[in-house]
Amino acid sequence: MRIxxxxxxxxxxxxxxxxxxxxxxxxxxxxxxxxxTRQTNYTGDxxxxxxxxxxxxQSDRFTSAYSAGIQTPHKIGVGGDLRIHWRVYTCLWAAExxxxxxxxxxxxxxxxxxxxxxxxxxxxxxxxxKQFFLFDTFAGIPESQAAPDEREHVRSKNARIYRxxxxxxxxxxxxxxxxxxxxxxxxxxxxAQPIEKVSYLSIDMNLVFPEIAALEFFxxxxxxxxxxxxxxxxxxxxRHQHEAVDAFALRRNVPVYTSPTGQGLxxxxxx
Numbered sequence: 001m002r003i004x005x006x007x008x009x010x011x012x013x014x015x016x017x018x019x020x021x022x023x024x025x026x027x028x029x030x031x032x033x034x035x036x037t038r039q040t041n042y043t044g045d046x047x048x049x050x051x052x053x054x055x056x057x058q059s060d061r062f063t064s065a066y067s068a069g070i071q072t073p074h075k076i077g078v079g080g081d082l083r084i085h086w087r088v089y090t091c092l093w094a095a096e097x098x099x100x101x102x103x104x105x106x107x108x109x110x111x112x113x114x115x116x117x118x119x120x121x122x123x124x125x126x127x128x129x130k131q132f133f134l135f136d137t138f139a140g141i142p143e144s145q146a147a148p149d150e151r152e153h154v155r156s157k158n159a160r161i162y163r164x165x166x167x168x169x170x171x172x173x174x175x176x177x178x179x180x181x182x183x184x185x186x187x188x189x190x191x192a193q194p195i196e197k198v199s200y201l202s203i204d205m206n207l208v209f210p211e212i213a214a215l216e217f218f219x220x221x222x223x224x225x226x227x228x229x230x231x232x233x234x235x236x237x238x239r240h241q242h243e244a245v246d247a248f249a250l251r252r253n254v255p256v257y258t259s260p261t262g263q264g265l266x267x268x269x270x271x
Contacts, residue, residue: 038055039058042085061122066089069088069113069118072114072169095200101199105133106202109136126176134179134180145207147209149240195218198223201226202228203231204230211230215228234263
């Protein structure tokens with residue numbers, strides 16, 4: 001006997017054997033000019049996911065924000081899509097969470113602004129009564145801040161993917177008057193900015209020293225419920241950053257969530 005379940009795109013066949021679920025014709029997404037079948041598998045950025053509801057990564061809102069970020073004039077990869085959807089989505093979720101909290105947004109480690117530009121599109125940041133402070137050299141990773149065992153990694157990344165992108169990044173964020181680019185090395189540039197409270201903090205500087213310095217500087221400014229996104233935390237090539245963040249978290253008695261995207265997340269507990 002075949003039973004249709006009202007309200008669900010699902011049918012069920014009853015036999016003497018256990019229930020067997022059969023998906024009916026795939027539901028469609030409305031995506032701008034056309035529509036696309038909802039996908040349940042995803043592969044990208046070293047991450048493979050199967051048989052999951054991925055609507056959040058296929059919505060028009062996400063697609064627009066992701067495209068805005070990826071289309072900044074970066075040199076990462078060899079053209080085309082970087083397939084970092086899930087990593088970007090994690091930051092979009094964190095930023096949307098932070099909208100309901102007091103405090104500004106901060107990103108330390110920006111380059112051309114892939115993540116921060118996606119956030120601005122996703123939450124319509126120009127209309128948000130907050131400031132978004134973007135800290136970077138906008139010319140690569142400072143080798144002077146690298147420990148001896150970090151220097152080869154720094155040289156390689158600077159040669160492959162970094163350049164002076166300050167003017168390009170200024171143009172990228174020109175439509176957002178409440179986004180402020182701060183050029184220079186972290187932590188040297190932090191204290192000069194009028195930042196009293198922070199609800200969203202992103203850290204992606206590829207080095208232990210500036211990342212821990214930024215965490216120390218902003219921790220007491222992070223409001224209860226405020227969120228920290230650590231881009232490099234769980235990547236195999238960033239063991240020193242991972243251990244330094246763990247030591248910081250232990251001092252503050254807070255856990256770090258390890259994401260399969262490679263990111264780490266910290267929530268500021270109530271004071």
